[in-house]
Amino acid sequence: MFLGTLVYGIVNSVILALVALGFNLTFGISGIANFAYGALYVLTGYGVWILLNEVGLPLFLAAPAMVVLTAMAGALLYRVVLIRLRGMAISEVIATFGVGLAVLEFFRYLGFIGFEYTLPPLLDGSLSIGPVFLDLQRALIVIVGVTLTGVLWLFTHHTRLGLAFRGIAQDEHTAMCLGIHSDRVAMFSLAFGGGLCALAAVVILPIGTISVDAGYDVLLEALAVCIVGGLGSAVGVIVASFILGLAQTYTAMYMGSHWMMIVTLVAILLILTIRPSGLFGKQKELEERI
Amino acid sequence: MLQVSHLMVFFENALALNDFSMEVGRGELRGVIGSNSAGKTTLMHALSGLLIDIRIKEQRRGGERITLMGKIHYEGEEITHLPPHERVQRGIVLCRERHPIFPESDVLENLKIAGYLRAREETRRSMEFVFDLFPVLKSFRRKRAGFLSGGEQQMLAIGMAIVAAPRLLLLDEPLLGLSPAMQRHLVDAVQQIRSERGTTILIAEQFARPILPLLDYAYVIENGMMTLSGAGPELMENPEVRAAYFGV
Ligand SMILES: Nc1ncnc2c1ncn2[C@@H]1O[C@H](COP(=O)(O)OP(=O)(O)OP(=O)(O)O)[C@@H](O)[C@H]1O
Ligand SMILES: [Mg+2]
Secondary structure (H helix, E strand, C coil), rough: HHHHHHHHHHHHHHHHHHHHHHCCCCHHCCCCCCCCCCHHHHHHHHHHHHHHHHHCCHHHHHHHHHHHHHHHHHHHHHHCCEEEEEEEEHHHHHHHHHHHHHHHHHHHHCCCCCCCCCCCCCCCCEECCCCCEEHHHHHHHHHHHHHHHHHHHHHHHHHHHHHHHHHHHHHHHHHHHCCCCCCHHHHHHHHHHHHHHHHHHHHHHEEEEEEEEHHHHHHHHHHHHHHHHCCHHHHHHHHHHHHHHHHHHHHHHHHHHHHHHHHHHHHHHHHHHCCCCCCCCCCCCCCEEE | EEEEEEEEEEEEEEEEEEEEEEEEECCCCCCEEECCCCCHHHHHHHHHHHHHHHHHHHHHCCCCCCCEEEEECCCCCEECCCCCHHHHHHEEEECCCCCCCCCCEEEHHHHHCCCCCCCCCHHHHHHHHHHHHHHHHHHCCCCCCCCCHHHHHHHHHHHHHHHCCCCCEEEEEECCCCCCCHHHHHHHHHHHHHHHHHCEEEECCCCCCCCCHCCCCCEECCHHHHHHEEEEHHHHHHHHHHHHHHCC
């Protein structure tokens, strides 16, 4: 019983980390809080569903196609809207939230409501960890989460574009003096954030249903993780995901699942009163972002 | 190599550079000498293109109005309104004032980021040159740049500019806040960069004493206007310069 909760708590934590990774990457590089993030998540879900059920593509094509398309949507969001608002945080938030709202509510308007909107799991079957049974899709989520975190670390520390990301994240003017194109990097940061969001959607959505409301929930979860961990901090995302993920799962286990959301909200309030910059936030003398 | 003609820069209605003209020939070491808020950084920003970026961003957010008039030519081409990354591609690299480095990255990573536009092999060779020039950087390869001392950070900042492979290197107050010994070390390094890499260099400074004798030519700037110019050693003898910049 305790072990089972632990296993599912870890899965839940990885889900939170996966959901927050893209949001955090974009913010860490360009300082843009992409409030259209939840909409991108849902866009991927319905997109894959449409490609599978209306267009008839196989899953192994539909999923990567939507990851690419969602990344492009992120890039477009920068090129068309955000480029004119750079540096004005409030306007960025309002604009991205507005775009997200429009996308999400458009899906509702089109009638994408109901339990038939589900994605097939990428892996079928289950495995057992001692007395605990875990379906393979959840196991896959953990594997993807761990791999993605590693790949992302390698990418930002060892590739040309990744290093440019780190440069712009730390000092835009200095990076520009070294030939790094600031607007292009910011656009890539939204594209990568969107792509990561889509990857998360593709592996996580099969264990539930796709709904418009999931867009709002995902945004809230990503925000909660980033606020608790410290906006822009990669280590913060991972630590905060585990704190929130385990707390949520144990609360659901011992107090009922409708208490889960309370955990998130209380965590946000607590951290904002005790340590407003988050556990690994900017106010630390030096920190590792993205 | 570089010609600046009748450059004017306004921040709103305040004139930061007033009808400023100068030039730098290939292989030369030239300087712009001026006290606080004389307009040195404004000039460097205009030359590196940073001013263009700042102006665009201010415009987008409806902030301060920055006006730029006059012309900047580099290798026969007008670059007055080119964005910074295109100027770096053409070989103009600015090392900003107050040792700009990436504080969270270690020394090695700072230099790697600086090699963004260069081939890996070229970056590796440039790094070797930098480590020969500033051996302390080599021993601090794995140290976070934010934890280096001011002088070490300045060496790193110059090292990063070198890795970006400048043909025209712009240095904005490289000696600011450094001890006399460190200043001499940096002045030696500047000469070595010039002699070993054939880099053309333009330095902006307010501490004229250590650098002025070495300058092929120097411009004295006050309130955005050029007041004097001449060969470095010649200006050393000028009583006005001595009074204003050496306190004698
Ligand atoms: N972004 C800006 N907005 C308004 N005024 C500015 C701006 N940047 C510079 N100035 C003004 O332009 C003038 C020249 O400034 P600049 O930074 O070029 O001086 P400086 O010679 O580099 O001085 P220092 O030695 O102190 O670095 C100053 O009066 C300054 O206040
Ligand atoms: Mg200055």
